Amino acid sequence: MASPMSASGFLKALRAEGLTVVEVGDWRNHNRNHKGPWGPVHGVMIHHTVTKGSARTVEICRDGYADLPGPLCHGVITKDGRVHLVGYGRANHAGLGDDDVLRAVIAEKALPSDNEKNTDGNRHFYGFECENLGDGQDPWPAAQLEAIERAAAAVCRHHGWTERSVIGHLEWQPGKVDPRGFTMTAMRTRIRDRLK
Numbered sequence: 344m345a346s347p348m349s350a351s352g353f354l355k356a357l358r359a360e361g362l363t364v365v366e367v368g369d370w371r372n373h374n375r376n377h378k379g380p381w382g383p384v385h386g387v388m389i390h391h392t393v394t395k396g397s398a399r400t401v402e403i404c405r406d407g408y409a410d411l412p413g414p415l416c417h418g419v420i421t422k423d424g425r426v427h428l429v430g431y432g433r434a435n436h437a438g439l440g441d442d443d444v445l446r447a448v449i450a451e452k453a454l455p456s457d458n459e460k461n462t463d464g465n466r467h468f469y470g471f472e473c474e475n476l477g478d479g480q481d482p483w484p485a486a487q488l489e490a491i492e493r494a495a496a497a498v499c500r501h502h503g504w505t506e507r508s509v510i511g512h513l514e515w516q517p518g519k520v521d522p523r524g525f526t527m528t529a530m531r532t533r534i535r536d537r538l539k
């Protein structure tokens with residue numbers, strides 16, 4: 344159980360972890376807080392965007408779609424390894440997921456399989472969208488994977504969480520496949536090693 348970092352604290356934590364951060368527009372005040380609560384926060388969720396082109400990807404994640412308004416995450420991690428901050432606060436990234444998974448994240452235990460959509464994830468997770476087509480073919484450059492590792496570690500370090508507080512969207516909500524192209528188990532191992 345933790346209160347969300349301030350926007351400035353989030354920016355500072357990412358930079359302290361060695362990331363190149365790009366601030367997009369009025370990201371500190373772009374959120375969905377009028378639609379529901381933000382916090383307490385319990386973890387970090389990783390996604391892929393199913394988009395091509397960094398500029399377009401960042402734009403979509405900031406603005407969203409007609410039936411899914413932005414921001415669609417807090418940070419967009421492009422293929423060059425930069426983190427673009429598009430929003431802060433409640434964001435439309437996690438949707439409804441499994442309360443058993445949330446309990447496991449809070450306890451930092453092994454994850455059960457996600458088979459229910461009964462819990463508001465946008466309230467409880469920081470979200471990073473990663474530029475990738477999500478087709479299993481589009482490559483994940485080393486710089487991008489390292490940025491995912493660093494971004495997740497930055498949040499965990501601030502809150503005193505372990506790598507078990509970092510999950511993929513596919514581990515949260517039935518039917519989701521993201522991120523595709525690397526495993527969350529491998530990514531958690533990298534985060535664990537970074538946090539040592």
Ligand SMILES: [Zn+2]
Nearest residue numbers: 390391512521
């Ligand atoms: Zn997702």
